[in-house]
Amino acid sequence: DTGVSQDPRHKITKRGQNVTFRCDPISEHNRLYWYRQTLGQGPEFLTYFQNEAQLEKSRLLSDRFSAERPKGSFSTLEIQRTEQGDSAMYLCASSAAGGIQETQYFGPGTRLLVL
Amino acid sequence: GIQVEQSPPDLILQEGANSTLRCNFSDSVNNLQWFHQNPWGQLINLFYIPSGTKQNGRLSATTVATERYSLLYISSSQTTDSGVYFCAVGNAGGTSYGKLTFGQGTILTVHP
Numbered sequence: 245d246t247g248v249s250q251d252p253r254h255k256i257t258k259r260g261q262n263v264t265f266r267c268d269p270i271s272e273h274n275r276l277y278w279y280r281q282t283l284g285q286g287p288e289f290l291t292y293f294q295n296e297a298q299l300e301k302s303r304l305l306s307d308r309f310s311a312e313r314p315k316g317s318f319s320t321l322e323i324q325r326t327e328q329g330d331s332a333m334y335l336c337a338s339s340a341a342g343g344i345q346e347t348q349y350f351g352p353g354t355r356l357l358v359l
Numbered sequence: 360g361i362q363v364e365q366s367p368p369d370l371i372l373q374e375g376a377n378s379t380l381r382c383n384f385s386d387s388v389n390n391l392q393w394f395h396q397n398p399w400g401q402l403i404n405l406f407y408i409p410s411g412t413k414q415n416g417r418l419s420a421t422t423v424a425t426e427r428y429s430l431l432y433i434s435s436s437q438t439t440d441s442g443v444y445f446c447a448v449g450n451a452g453g454t455s456y457g458k459l460t461f462g463q464g465t466i467l468t469v470h471p
Contacts, residue, residue, distance in 0.1 A: 286363075352399070
């Protein structure tokens with residue numbers, strides 16, 4: 245069990261560019277979540293996958309955001325035409341199902357800065 | 360949606376002191392987790408505690424689900440305890456799929 249990993253850890257981009265982040269969950273976990281955290285706030289839910297199915301999306305996830313989990317393993321989060329307001333820490337979490345297995349484990353995050 | 364309030368927002372302690380952090384939530388939950396966020400942003404799991412009491416070393420937590428609050432106790436605090444502590448709740452029933460709703464956090468600073 246190597247934990248949840250995210251790549252890249254840091255990303256600096258110019259406004260209007262597209263960016264893509266990757267999350268590799270804990271191997272036996274079928275649930276995967278994306279959250280966004282801005283300075284001084286707690287993380288906020290963006291979207292949820294169970295296996296390869298995207299089952300829930302937050303209103304925070306505008307049409308410039310898209311997430312995939314093509315084979316039910318790793319996931320990608322893409323932001324198109326980035327805006328300065330997209331600057332934040334993007335966190336990925338995974339969990340199994342049932343009882344204490346609901347525990348969500350978080351990756352180290354991808355810190356995005358849009359100039 | 361569920362509202363989560365944490366108190367106090369800031370806490371400053373001398374090394375060796377004890378502290379209690381509180382988390383109130385507005386609806387029934389079947390997932391409650393406490394996290395410590397380190398200076399690099401990593402959220403470290405402390406407890407999965409939707410009800411009852413758990414202890415892990417100098418840390419313990421109690422959740423009273425019927426009264427919709429949870430407490431995190433830190434005893435004999437150390438400088439390495441500094442950081443932000445988050446309470447997060449979720450409800451895997453219905454269509455919520457277990458997403459966590461976080462409080463605003465408690466910023467703990469422990470001075471030597």
